[in-house]
Amino acid sequence: MKRILIVGSTGQIGSELSTRLRSIYGASNVICGYYTPPYPDGFFEAGPTMEINALHIEQIAEAVSRQGVDTIYNLVAILSATAEKHPKLGWDVGTGSLMNCLDVAREYGCAVFTPSSIGAFGPDTPKDDTPQDTIQRPNTIYGITKVLGELVSDYYFHRWGVDTRSVRFPGIISSVTPPGGGTTDYAVDIFYKAVLGEEFVCPIAAGTFMDMMYMPDALDAAIAIMEADPARLVHRNSFNVASMSFDPEMICAEIRKHIPDFRMRYEVDPLKQHIADSWPNRLDDSCARDEWGWQPSFDIARTTADMIGKLKVKLG
């Protein structure tokens, strides 16, 4: 049985990971740290919550000691495009939350999951079948904090035995809580527009491929890596995981199979395009498959059908 603290539990991933973790480990064993509104529907009724500013280490330490926490999911981040507009904020939040979680974990003997990202790669990284171990010279502040996170998490493991593990998430597609300020967000926004019957103005150019993943697979990855047999792990921070790669034309065509009159036009955002151009087209995730049995369930067709079904209900 685990006692889990989620720091940053109200965001795109946290709002769904908390529900999944509570269904596995019991509602009372998952403590949701919150700071920034809006809060998901029923957030304060679903299980224990604590106000935690991830930049205040004493608040994390108090939650861990008072609640007897043994596993921390640190989901606090400023996503790539916002971080480019506010680099100091991106750096402070990305590195501050990470170091605070690691130091508390070291003191109280917790395991730590901090997601890395396709953003941990840069323009010099091989773009196709990007290997697990390869060149990582990102040119965004978000990516730099993610590489730092990978390195320092491995450092805490090797130096002090802190059980740190992580995956490099692609763009995550989901219907519960929208992401904000990411380069891959277009792949979520496009579904909202399609279901609302509105035209989608795409900020990413045709022909720009990025890895994407549907939320249920992302949750599986975040839980499976923390449950993995440590004896089998050659890597720790952080594993490539992949399930689909597409460009705007492909996802638009897939949506049109369900909503034939869906309209999309391009107004490329130079900042987001610059970031997208620096990221891989598709990761090779064979190490995750070999070392802990990673296996996604949702391809582009299944994701599209499920997203449209869920958003039709949500948006009435």
Ligand code: SER
């Ligand atoms: N979804 C993130 C972003 O676009 C990448 O991890 O910033």
